[in-house]
Amino acid sequence: MKEEIRKILKKSLTCWDKLSIRQQNLLIDNSSFVHYCKNEFIHNTDTQCMGIFFVKSGSMRIYINSSEGREITLYRLNNGSLCLLSATCVLKSITFDIYMDAITDCDVMKISPTVFSSVMNNNVYLEAFAYKEATERFSDIMWTLQQILFMSFDKRLALFLLNESKNTPAASINMTHEQIAKLLGSAREVVSRMLKYFSTEGLVKLSRGKITILNKTGLKKLL
Amino acid sequence: MKEEIRKILKKSLTCWDKLSIRQQNLLIDNSSFVHYCKNEFIHNTDTQCMGIFFVKSGSMRIYINSSEGREITLYRLNNGSLCLLSATCVLKSITFDIYMDAITDCDVMKISPTVFSSVMNNNVYLEAFAYKEATERFSDIMWTLQQILFMSFDKRLALFLLNESKNTPAASINMTHEQIAKLLGSAREVVSRMLKYFSTEGLVKLSRGKITILNKTGLKKLL
Numbered sequence: 367m368k369e370e371i372r373k374i375l376k377k378s379l380t381c382w383d384k385l386s387i388r389q390q391n392l393l394i395d396n397s398s399f400v401h402y403c404k405n406e407f408i409h410n411t412d413t414q415c416m417g418i419f420f421v422k423s424g425s426m427r428i429y430i431n432s433s434e435g436r437e438i439t440l441y442r443l444n445n446g447s448l449c450l451l452s453a454t455c456v457l458k459s460i461t462f463d464i465y466m467d468a469i470t471d472c473d474v475m476k477i478s479p480t481v482f483s484s485v486m487n488n489n490v491y492l493e494a495f496a497y498k499e500a501t502e503r504f505s506d507i508m509w510t511l512q513q514i515l516f517m518s519f520d521k522r523l524a525l526f527l528l529n530e531s532k533n534t535p536a537a538s539i540n541m542t543h544e545q546i547a548k549l550l551g552s553a554r555e556v557v558s559r560m561l562k563y564f565s566t567e568g569l570v571k572l573s574r575g576k577i578t579i580l581n582k583t584g585l586k587k588l589l
Numbered sequence: 590m591k592e593e594i595r596k597i598l599k600k601s602l603t604c605w606d607k608l609s610i611r612q613q614n615l616l617i618d619n620s621s622f623v624h625y626c627k628n629e630f631i632h633n634t635d636t637q638c639m640g641i642f643f644v645k646s647g648s649m650r651i652y653i654n655s656s657e658g659r660e661i662t663l664y665r666l667n668n669g670s671l672c673l674l675s676a677t678c679v680l681k682s683i684t685f686d687i688y689m690d691a692i693t694d695c696d697v698m699k700i701s702p703t704v705f706s707s708v709m710n711n712n713v714y715l716e717a718f719a720y721k722e723a724t725e726r727f728s729d730i731m732w733t734l735q736q737i738l739f740m741s742f743d744k745r746l747a748l749f750l751l752n753e754s755k756n757t758p759a760a761s762i763n764m765t766h767e768q769i770a771k772l773l774g775s776a777r778e779v780v781s782r783m784l785k786y787f788s789t790e791g792l793v794k795l796s797r798g799k800i801t802i803l804n805k806t807g808l809k810k811l812l
Contacts, residue, residue, distance in 0.1 A: 430735055459725040462732050490713050497720030502682040504727035509685050511734050512653055 371397045374475055378420055378448045384491035392485055396478035402426070402468040409466075415455035416466060417479040421447050424472030428452065429465050440507045442469070442566045450499050453479045456486065457500050510563060522550060523560050524588040527570065527579060537579040594620045597698055601643055601671045607714035615708055619701035625649070625691040632689075638678035639689060640702040644670050647695030651675065652688050663730045665692070665789045673722050676702045679709065680723050733786060745773060746783050747811040750793065754802050761801040 371394050376382045382390065399422075402408060408416060408426070419426070426443045428451060443449050454460045456479050486492045526546065530539045539546075547557040561577065564570045569585050571578040579585065594617050599605045605613065622645075625631060631639060631649070642649070649666045651674060666672050677683045679702050709715045749769065753762045762769075770780040784800065787793045792808050794801040802808065 430731075457724060459721070459728045462728065462735060490717050494713050494717035494720060497717060497724050498682070500724045501680060501720050501727065504724065504731070505682045505685065507731070508653075508727070508734075511731075512685060 367399070368394055371475065374420055374422070375477075378446075379492070379495060381489075381491040381495045385485070385489055389485045389489060389492075392481055393477060396481035397475055400474050400476050402472040402474060404468060404471050406468045407465075408468065415479050416452040416464075418453045418456065418477040418482055419443065419449040419466075420475040420477070421445060421449070422473040422475060424474075425469040426466060426472055426474070427469055429467075430462065431465055437465075438511070439567060440464075440510065441503065448499065450496055451503050453482065455479050456483045457496065460500075509559065519556065519560060520563075520588055523557065523564070524569075524585045526550060527564075527577065528582065528585055528589075531579050531582075537582065539577045539579075540575060541577070542575050590622070591617055594698065597643055597645070598700075601669075602715070602718060604712075604714040604718045608708070608712055612708045612712060612715075615704055616700060619704040620698055623697050623699050625695040625697060627691060627694050629691045630688075631691065638702050639675040639687075641676045641679065641700040641705055642666065642672040642689075643698040643700070644668060644672070645696040645698060647697075648692040649689060649695055649697070650692055652690075653685065654688055660688075661734070662790060663687075663733065664726065671722065673719055674726050676705065678702050679706045680719065683723075732782065742779065742783060743786075743811055746780065746787070747792075747808045749773060750787075750800065750802060751805070751808055751812075754805075759801065760805065761799055763799050765798050 372390075375390070375393055375397065379385075379393075385393070402424070421443045423445055425445075426449075427439050428441055428443070428449065429437045429439045431437055440451075450457060451460065452464060452466055454464065482492075482496075486496055523546075526549070527539060530541070531537045534540075543557045543561065544554045547554040550557065561570065561572055564585075565572050567584070569579070569581045571580050595613075598613070598616055598620065602608075602616075608616070625647070644666045646668055648668075649672075650662050651664055651666070651672065652660045652662045654660055663674075673680060674683065675687060675689055677687065705715075705719075709719055746769075749772070750762060753764070754760045757763075766780045766784065767777045770777040773780065784793065784795055787808075788795050790807070792802070792804045794803055
């Protein structure tokens with residue numbers, strides 16, 4: 367098991383070779399495997415710090431919550447993803463609440479947040495790595511929130527997909543992202559990114575030159 | 590002038606002592622002072638990379654823009670603030686558009702983004718510093734967006750302030766944040782943070798045990 371943990375750490379922490387042997391062993395000795403069942407809510411009793419997650423198999427999501435219980439998915443973690451944002455005790459600058467649950471059955475490797483934190487405080491390479499990862503995640507999150515916040519393009523695209531699918535028996539639209547972008551007066555990148563978001567939300571399935579609607583009710587809720 | 594630049598860099602880049610003399614001099618030689626007039630829009634011809642800003646005096650703001658021209662202020666930069674998020678060519682992970690303008694007349698020190706970037710790539714301490722700064726900003730931004738996104742508390746607080754001020758001649762509310770929190774069934778921290786946001790937006794002025802409404806129309810627009 368130690369060997370498997372070492373392999374995962376070496377692969378996902380790109381600064382692994384800049385850690386001392388002692389630091390590497392500390393991280394290895396304080397990582398472990400956990401299984402989560404589908405729909406399981408992940409939380410931790412010690413002050414909300416969920417720790418650092420590496421998803422071996424399955425799919426998890428990170429979301430924020432309003433006081434009325436409305437949820438917004440910030441991003442998904444699939445096979446091979448590392449998640450640092452959940453470790454609010456490591457990245458102390460993260461001051462908002464983050465929630466997490468398992469979308470499917472998941473096998474996860476957890477790194478102890480206190481040990482990671484202490485290694486990070488003594489190794490500037492790991493510190494740079496952690497904050498760079500966080501900045502990248504935030505950048506993606508900002509894009510998502512910006513789209514939702516201005517409530518224009520997600521609605522427009524949802525409406526478009528619903529209208530187009532009316533005429534097809536299999537609720538699928540045979541169009542490229544480029545074609546849709548032209549029809550909506552938008553850019554291909556914007557269409558692709560929003561479709562990707564719809565797909566991670568389970569609303570549509572994307573395949574080459576084709577979009578299949580999986581959850582019509584979900585798309586209608588966006589309107 | 591060089592001496593003043595050195596002083597500012599030393600103070601605002603907390604990792605200054607970890608830079609080599611050559612790296613320090615590179616940053617000093619490639620920083621300069623700029624003056625912006627009130628309401629001036631700040632942009633740069635070379636691919637939107639505005640560079641790194643240190644506000645010596647005055648007040649600037651960073652905002653995002655919807656295609657319909659709706660603006661959301663992400664944060665303000667006041668005297669003594671350093672802004673790295675504007676340097677999208679330095680923090681390459683930032684992929685969304687950021688805009689900036691001067692709220693008042695401003696004296697700003699600008700660090701060349703290309704030079705900063707090259708020093709950062711050769712000095713992990715500066716890299717860690719930059720990404721940590723970005724993570725902290727993002728955390729604040731997330732809080733703001735989350736409040737606006739769920740459109741509940743900002744509205745509720747605005748409505749409360751408008752109603753309370755009706756009965757006072759000077760459009761001021763003599764209450765502590767704690768008292769308001771109790772009346773709104775919220776936490777004092779949430780009230781304080783939102784009031785601080787209102788105040789940076791110029792809607793209210795905060796003083797001990799008292800809130801003065803500066804812009805009634807602005808508050809009404811939130812409803």
